[in-house]
Amino acid sequence: MKFKKALVFACAIAIPFAANAAFKDVTVNGTKISAAEQEQILAAATAHGQKRTPQLEQAIRDNLIARTVVLQEAEKAGVEKRPAVAAAIQNARKQIVSDVYLSDYLKKNPVTDAEVRKVYDQQKAQYGKTEIHINHIAVKTQDEAQKIQARLAKGESFQKIARAESLDPTAKRNGGDMGWVNTGALPPPMVSTLQGLKGNKTAIVTGPAGYEVVMNRGTRNAKAAPSFDRVKPEIRRALEAQKVNAYMRDLVKKAQVK
Structure with a gap:
């Protein structure tokens, strides 16, 4: 059984855009969609480069309403009780918890600008x-x-x-x-x-x-080596991945695996 993630902002229901769609709590068949939940999704969208606009706010609200209605129908049909669905939900929960923990680890053990610069200088010297x-x-x-x-x-x-x-x-x-x-x-x-x-x-x-x-x-x-500012984000991501992988290897090494 395959599960596909729904696109957050592609909503098939056409609802006119509001002129000024400030977030507020919405109730759908008794289920509350809080303003905080809408703000959380908006924050994720803006973090990926989208600009906060009334149209984007309305699209988020529309999508959450549509998703809530579908979820209500799915619950009535007992979809969550299916073994494959329950397993997928459990796996998703584990992945989310693990990802948040590793994100917290990086916040406590960040890759420094000096580390990024060192890698850049090494790569530039080998160019x-x-x-x-x-x-x-x-x-x-x-x-x-x-x-x-x-x-x-x-x-x-x-x-x-x-x-x-x-x-x-x-x-x-x-x-x-x-x-x-x-x-x-x-x-x-x-x-x-x-x-x-x-x-x-x-x-x-x-x-x-x-x-x-x-x-x-x-x-x-050869063309000139790319500037530090251009490749800095890429180098930082690579170093963060290395740091997380090293931490996970250390955890596995200490674990009692039978």
């Missing part, structure tokens, strides 16, 4: 001066890589083979085209190998899946 347009096909064994290399030497299409043979899902979709990759993001031996390839020549290198058949489609000067 290469050139970019290489790479095509690749990922396979498990060296024998497979050699066979593919032989097929390419005979003139078979790189894109066709990548879509059929590559273990990389992205390569299957785009015919093995990795686009322009900064040399700072690649192991030095791979950079040397790629820089030595000309025309349609290929080489075999080790990769995450086992082996990769690679081709250099071109080289160009």
Whole structure:
């Protein structure tokens, strides 16, 4: 049984917008929808970039009314008593409680600006001066890589083979085209190998899946490294994820698992 989350602001019921829809308590068939509940949903919407407008306030109210009516009918039908639904509700409760706890952990142990800056400086120092347009096909064994290399030497299409043979899902979709990759993001031996390839020549290198058949489609000067302000949010999110994962690993390590 699959459960799909309803879109919060896409309401199928057309109700005219109010000119000034300040929140107030609403009662629907005896069920109260508080102004505080409406404000909570509005806060989540504005946190994701939406502007507070009378139209948005009205849309929130309309959606909560519609959801309440549907929920009332579902309760009459005994939907919550179904085992699969009860299990889904329990799992959702556990996830929400866990997420809030981890959010509290991050508030008490925040990623500092100094930590973000340190990662940025490290990445900037590793930023290469050139970019290489790479095509690749990922396979498990060296024998497979050699066979593919032989097929390419005979003139078979790189894109066709990548879509059929590559273990990389992205390569299957785009015919093995990795686009322009900064040399700072690649192991030095791979950079040397790629820089030595000309025309349609290929080489075999080790990769995450086992082996990769690679081709250099071109080289160009790298663009300037992105500014600190541009990548700061992304770096912070990555560090927060690392901190949370490390904390969870520590909890699991201390737990008595039988």
